[in-house]
Amino acid sequence: MTLRRLSHFSRSRAALVALSFLTGACLSIPERRVVDQWLYCEECLTTMPAQEPSELRAVERLHWRAVSLLSHTLLGPTPRQRGALDSMLARDYYLIREYRAMGLSPAGIRIDSAQFVSRYDEGMVAALQKRAALALWQIGTPSARAAIRYALKRDVLRTTPLRPDVRLLLDTLNARRSP
Amino acid sequence: MRGRVLQTLAVISAATLVGCPSDDDVSLPVPTITAVEVIPEAVQLGPGIEFFTLHARAIDQWGFKLPAVFTWIPTGGASIESQNGDTAVFKTGGATGDLTVEVRVGTLADVASIYVTAPGVNADIATSLSEPEPAGAMFRGLVSGNCRVLNEVVAFLGGGVLGYLDGQANPTCGAFGLVAQVGMRLHTETPTWNGGRQEIAGGNAPPEVVKVQVWTSEPITPALKAMVDGELDLVNAILRTNRAGFTVDRDPTLHESSMTPIPAECSGPEYKTDPAWMVSGTGAFPDDALVIFYTSSVTGGNGLFSRRGLTCRPNVILINSSDHVPSTLVHEIGHAMGLVEPWGLTWGHTNQWAGMRASQNIMWDAASTRIHLTLGQVFRMHKDWRSWIVPDGLGVDCGCRPYQGGSGGCPMLTADFRMAPPPLPPVACTSVSP
Numbered sequence: 001m002t003l004r005r006l007s008h009f010s011r012s013r014a015a016l017v018a019l020s021f022l023t024g025a026c027l028s029i030p031e032r033r034v035v036d037q038w039l040y041c042e043e044c045l046t047t048m049p050a051q052e053p054s055e056l057r058a059v060e061r062l063h064w065r066a067v068s069l070l071s072h073t074l075l076g077p078t079p080r081q082r083g084a085l086d087s088m089l090a091r092d093y094y095l096i097r098e099y100r101a102m103g104l105s106p107a108g109i110r111i112d113s114a115q116f117v118s119r120y121d122e123g124m125v126a127a128l129q130k131r132a133a134l135a136l137w138q139i140g141t142p143s144a145r146a147a148i149r150y151a152l153k154r155d156v157l158r159t160t161p162l163r164p165d166v167r168l169l170l171d172t173l174n175a176r177r178s179p
Numbered sequence: 180m181r182g183r184v185l186q187t188l189a190v191i192s193a194a195t196l197v198g199c200p201s202d203d204d205v206s207l208p209v210p211t212i213t214a215v216e217v218i219p220e221a222v223q224l225g226p227g228i229e230f231f232t233l234h235a236r237a238i239d240q241w242g243f244k245l246p247a248v249f250t251w252i253p254t255g256g257a258s259i260e261s262q263n264g265d266t267a268v269f270k271t272g273g274a275t276g277d278l279t280v281e282v283r284v285g286t287l288a289d290v291a292s293i294y295v296t297a298p299g300v301n302a303d304i305a306t307s308l309s310e311p312e313p314a315g316a317m318f319r320g321l322v323s324g325n326c327r328v329l330n331e332v333v334a335f336l337g338g339g340v341l342g343y344l345d346g347q348a349n350p351t352c353g354a355f356g357l358v359a360q361v362g363m364r365l366h367t368e369t370p371t372w373n374g375g376r377q378e379i380a381g382g383n384a385p386p387e388v389v390k391v392q393v394w395t396s397e398p399i400t401p402a403l404k405a406m407v408d409g410e411l412d413l414v415n416a417i418l419r420t421n422r423a424g425f426t427v428d429r430d431p432t433l434h435e436s437s438m439t440p441i442p443a444e445c446s447g448p449e450y451k452t453d454p455a456w457m458v459s460g461t462g463a464f465p466d467d468a469l470v471i472f473y474t475s476s477v478t479g480g481n482g483l484f485s486r487r488g489l490t491c492r493p494n495v496i497l498i499n500s501s502d503h504v505p506s507t508l509v510h511e512i513g514h515a516m517g518l519v520e521p522w523g524l525t526w527g528h529t530n531q532w533a534g535m536r537a538s539q540n541i542m543w544d545a546a547s548t549r550i551h552l553t554l555g556q557v558f559r560m561h562k563d564w565r566s567w568i569v570p571d572g573l574g575v576d577c578g579c580r581p582y583q584g585g586s587g588g589c590p591m592l593t594a595d596f597r598m599a600p601p602p603l604p605p606v607a608c609t610s611v612s613p
């Protein structure tokens with residue numbers, strides 16, 4: 001990949017974007033927590049009745065620095081996110097199984113871990129992608145908007161098919177100007 | 180067009196190539212017991228009191244409670260009387276002074292110090308009960324004679340007193356009065372200690388079973404039923420582990436809603452009589468059951484993002500069926516049970532709490548492993564007027580500040596076992612309206 005081939009893209013801007021990744025796109029742990037708060041929030045209503053959750057506004061304030069993590073998230077969970085989702089589901093599964101083993105549930109003991117995980121996993125991954133896309137759209141830098149287009153492109157090429165609701169949101173965001 | 184694709188690829192590959200190593204630390208989900216705790220860690224027994232009860236908890240690497248088989252080792256002449264799960268009842272053997280009881284799981288152990296007061300010495304209120312079933316109850320107030328008011332008292336009927344005994348009974352009072360509330364039942368009797376056994380006569384009650392109605396916008400399939408079953412079991416497992424004093428009905432009828440679409444937001448305080456909220460053939464939602472609605476979307480403020488769940492006070496819970504986690508339901512039940520303050524700021528969420536294992540609390544507002552409730556939270560669920568299970572007019576006002584108890588004299592919201600509440604300044608807040 002060489003910058004010389006980017007005919008429609010200002011060379012200096014490309015260099016700036018690349019430089020931004022090289023010089024500090026990695027978020028500090030507290031900053032990563034800010035992104036996590038938005039990606040995982042349940043109700044996201046810390047500013048109700050305001051239109052936009054403050055969790056999202058906090059990510060916006062990280063601006064281009066959050067783009068790398070959000071772009072990765074948009075393409076599917078990062079290893080850390082995958083680990084966190086798996087850990088949470090395994091823990092909840094374990095609790096239910098132990099509770100049933102004590103004979104306290106009318107549902108009986110049987111609970112299939114693979115079925116349990118798959119029941120929630122798809123929705124959780126789709127939600128991560130939608131939250132990431134929304135944050136990228138709000139940030140609105142060229143690289144953030146490019147990440148949305150790239151995810152759509154991969155979907156069209158069927159390399160990573162998106163859930164229909166994720167695709168719909170990405171199409172909507174891609175067609176709208178960032179605020 | 181080609182340039183735009185290349186530009187996209189350049190950006191993404193730059194991001195991919197550089198990456199952020201700090202985002203790759205994968206933790207594997209293998210819960211193992213790393214500590215054992217005995218509760219309470221110290222017991223003072225009044226003169227002539229022979230029996231006391233202890234609990235144990237096995238804690239994993241994340242601080243969560245895990246089921247375990249406990250071995251109890253009493254010393255100083257004490258002996259084990261009975262054991263049931265995490266609870267054991269001991270007999271002092273008549274000695275006075277210091278005793279210890281050790282609890283073990285494998286090589287891990289913790290020790291409780293027991294002090295038996297000699298006859299004639301004023302004693303603290305006894306700190307144990309003996310039913311093994313982990314029911315819960317809140318006790319506060321002292322209604323008879325000139326006895327001192329017991330303020331922060333959280334007692335758990337059955338399974339032993341785990342909580343706060345912040346006041347002392349005046350030894351000249353003899354019997355002392357208690358107002359006990361177990362779920363929706365209010366016990367106003369004046370119980371007495373039962374012999375030397377430290378039980379409250381007439382006060383024992385099993386956990387209140389809260390009625391539940393489940394509605395779904397999707398066809399009821401075995402898979403959907405299994406999901407609802409699992410989530411209700413998770414709710415009850417968490418309530419039981421925290422001795423919350425209530426459980427949810429585990430055999431609710433599943434109703435398929437003909438209403439399309441189900442409202443994706445709480446439509447104001449009138450939602451219960453709003454036609455949009457009424458389900459055909461049923462009229463308005465009942466007041467005497469928690470209504471849990473699995474619906475295809477719970478939208479956010481700008482319509483572009485969705486919530487996992489939402490509680491429409493007091494008793495209607497919306498769960499986003501296309502994106503929620505197993506613990507979303509227990510979190511929303513926390514809101515219905517009054518964990519909503521400071522209203523407009525953190526909405527009962529623990530995200531701003533200092534320390535306190537906040538992310539493991541069921542009121543953490545994010546998909547995480549949520550299992551914990553503090554004593555302060557359990558107290559509010561039973562006593563605060565904001566809680567749906569507290570009958571109208573019977574609740575106290577615990578206020579809206581996490582680190583204060585309000586005019587109801589409640590323990591701090593953050594008050595918990597073996598954890599000193601953080602000494603933080605009061606925060607300004609506005610309360611939810613009745």
Ligand SMILES: [Zn+2]
Pocket residue numbers: 042043510514526528544
């Ligand atoms: Zn919440």
